[in-house]
Amino acid sequence: MTQTYDLFINGRFLSESGQERFPAVNPYNREEWASIPQASERQVAEAIAAARHAFDAVWSKVNGTERARLMNRLADLLAADADRMGILESTDNGKVVRETRSQMLFASRQYRFFAGYADKLWGKVIPLDQRNVLDYAVREPLGVAVLITAWNSPMGLLSNKLAPALAAGNCVVIKPSEHASATTLEFAKFVEKAGFPPGVVNVVTGDARVGKALLTSGRIDRISFTGSPGVGREIAVNAGRALVPATLELGGKSPNIIFADADLPKAIIGALAGIFAATGQTCIAGSRLLVQRPVYDEVVETLVARARKIRMGNPTDPATEMGTAANEPQFRRILQSIEGAKGDGAELVTGGKAAQGPELSNGFFIEPTIFANVNNAMSIAQEEVFGPVLSILPFEEEEEAIAIGNDTKYGLASGIWTTNLNRAMRVSQAIRAGTVWVNTYRAVAPQAPFGGFKDSGFGRERGEAALDEFTSIKNVMIDFSDEERDPFAIKA
Numbered sequence: 001m002t003q004t005y006d007l008f009i010n011g012r013f014l015s016e017s018g019q020e021r022f023p024a025v026n027p028y029n030r031e032e033w034a035s036i037p038q039a040s041e042r043q044v045a046e047a048i049a050a051a052r053h054a055f056d057a058v059w060s061k062v063n064g065t066e067r068a069r070l071m072n073r074l075a076d077l078l079a080a081d082a083d084r085m086g087i088l089e090s091t092d093n094g095k096v097v098r099e100t101r102s103q104m105l106f107a108s109r110q111y112r113f114f115a116g117y118a119d120k121l122w123g124k125v126i127p128l129d130q131r132n133v134l135d136y137a138v139r140e141p142l143g144v145a146v147l148i149t150a151w152n153s154p155m156g157l158l159s160n161k162l163a164p165a166l167a168a169g170n171c172v173v174i175k176p177s178e179h180a181s182a183t184t185l186e187f188a189k190f191v192e193k194a195g196f197p198p199g200v201v202n203v204v205t206g207d208a209r210v211g212k213a214l215l216t217s218g219r220i221d222r223i224s225f226t227g228s229p230g231v232g233r234e235i236a237v238n239a240g241r242a243l244v245p246a247t248l249e250l251g252g253k254s255p256n257i258i259f260a261d262a263d264l265p266k267a268i269i270g271a272l273a274g275i276f277a278a279t280g281q282t283c284i285a286g287s288r289l290l291v292q293r294p295v296y297d298e299v300v301e302t303l304v305a306r307a308r309k310i311r312m313g314n315p316t317d318p319a320t321e322m323g324t325a326a327n328e329p330q331f332r333r334i335l336q337s338i339e340g341a342k343g344d345g346a347e348l349v350t351g352g353k354a355a356q357g358p359e360l361s362n363g364f365f366i367e368p369t370i371f372a373n374v375n376n377a378m379s380i381a382q383e384e385v386f387g388p389v390l391s392i393l394p395f396e397e398e399e400e401a402i403a404i405g406n407d408t409k410y411g412l413a414s415g416i417w418t419t420n421l422n423r424a425m426r427v428s429q430a431i432r433a434g435t436v437w438v439n440t441y442r443a444v445a446p447q448a449p450f451g452g453f454k455d456s457g458f459g460r461e462r463g464e465a466a467l468d469e470f471t472s473i474k475n476v477m478i479d480f481s482d483e484e485r486d487p488f489a490i491k492a
Helices: 041-057 064-080 082-093 097-115 154-167 182-194 208-214 229-241 264-280 293-307 328-344 398-406 421-430 465-469
Strands: 007-009 012-014 021-026 031-037 133-141 144-148 171-175 201-203 222-226 246-249 255-258 288-292 347-350 369-372 389-395 413-417 435-438 471-479
Touching: 007 041, 007 182, 021 082, 031 082, 031 182, 041 144, 041 171, 041 201, 041 208, 064 082, 064 097, 064 154, 064 182, 082 097, 082 154, 082 182, 097 154, 144 154, 144 208, 154 171, 154 182, 154 222, 154 246, 154 465, 171 208, 182 201, 208 229, 222 229, 229 246, 255 264, 255 398, 264 288, 264 293, 264 389, 264 413, 288 293, 288 398, 293 347, 293 369, 293 389, 328 347, 328 389, 389 398, 398 421, 413 421, 421 435, 465 471
Parallel strands: 144 171, 144 222, 171 201, 222 246, 255 288, 255 413, 288 389, 369 389, 413 435
Antiparallel strands: 007 012, 007 201, 021 031, 133 471, 347 369
C-alpha cells in the first residue's frame, strides 16, 4: 500500500486541490512505496510567510531554556522511533539499516548537543579606551533560514542544520531532496508532537522548482545547502543576487593515505569504511586511496579479497553490508564513471558492473569496484563518483603523498594512516581539507566542526562553529558621560 504524505506548513499537514505529486521508489525492488507532494510556488511562499510570522511574533521571544526543552523533547521522540525511521530511510534511499538507524541516534545526539547551547549564546563586554562608554556585543538569530538536504543522509544532514538553527532562535523552511523526502516529512510529526509553535519548522518537498522558489517567494535570512558543487554554484549565485548568506557543504574526492608504517589491518578496515560504507554515496568518501610502495601490493590484494566478500542485499536486513545506489539516475552515473575509467586505462581489479544475484536482480546494485595503479590525472581520480568505486594510487615518499592528496579541486576530508606521530602532525597540517582523520576514517561527533575548502564549499556545520552560521553579531555602545561633543567629527 502506498503511503501518502503532505506538506508541513504553519503547524499543519496540508495539500491543495489537484496537488501535483511524484512517487518515492524503493531502490531495492524499484517499486513505488510512497506519494510525495510537489509544492507549488504559492505553498512555498506560504511556508516562508509562516516562518517569518512565527519568528517575529513568537519564536524570537522564546527564551533559550524553552528552546532547549523543545529540542530535547524532539531528540527523545526521534531516538525512541529510531528503528522505524531507519527502516523508512533505508526503504527510501537504499542505505543499509545498520547505518540509517545509527544516523537517527546521531541526529538525536545533535539536537541534545545544541539544546545545551540554546541558553548559553553569551555575548561579551568589550573594553574600550573611552572610560565613559560601555560597549558590548550580543549574538542574535538571523530570522528565517532555508535548509536544503541531499538524498544520501536526509536525517543526519538535516540535524547538522536544524539543530544549530533552532538553538540560535531561527525559524526554518526545510526542503529535502526529491529522491528521499519521506523521513523528513515523518520527522515533521515529531516537531508537531514536541510542541513547537506553528511556523517554527516547515517542510516543503519537490524538485528544483521548489528550490528556486525558496529564493524568490519571500524574504529569507540564510540558506544552508548540502549537495553537488554544480547546484551549489547556482544557489550561491542566486543567494548573492538576493544578498542572502549561504552555507554550502558540497562534494569531495578525499585522499585516504596509507603509509608503510601504518597498522595495516586497521588501515584496511578504514579504507573499506571510507568507500564501501553507505555504498560510497557520501561526500566524505575516501575514494582516492594513496598507498606507499612497500605495502602497495599487500594492501591491494587484501582489499580486493575483502571487497569480494561484502554482503549485498535488502537494505532493511541488518545483516546486509552494502545496499543500492539511491536512485536510477545515480545508478546510471556510477556505471558511466566505471566505463570511463576503463577507457582511460585504469586497471580494474574487482567489480566494475551492476551486481547480479538472487536478491539483487531488481535493485540498483553495483559491485564493489576497485581500480589499481590509477594516475591522479585520470577522471576517476578527479571527479566525484558518489558510488562504491575506489581508486588506488601508489606513492613513494611523504612529499609525493601530500602533493597527490592536494591535487584536486575538492577539500572536504582526508585520512592518514601511520604510527609515526611526527608524520601524522606534518601531513595533517599540509593536507588542504576541512577534516583530517588520523588512524580512523568516517568518524563524526556533534562537537567537531565539519566543512570544506575549495569546491567542497564554505561555512561549517556541527560544533560551536555551526552557531556562527545562524547568528549575527550586534554591537551596542552606551555613552554615559555628560560631555558635549563636536557634532561635525566622528567620536573615536
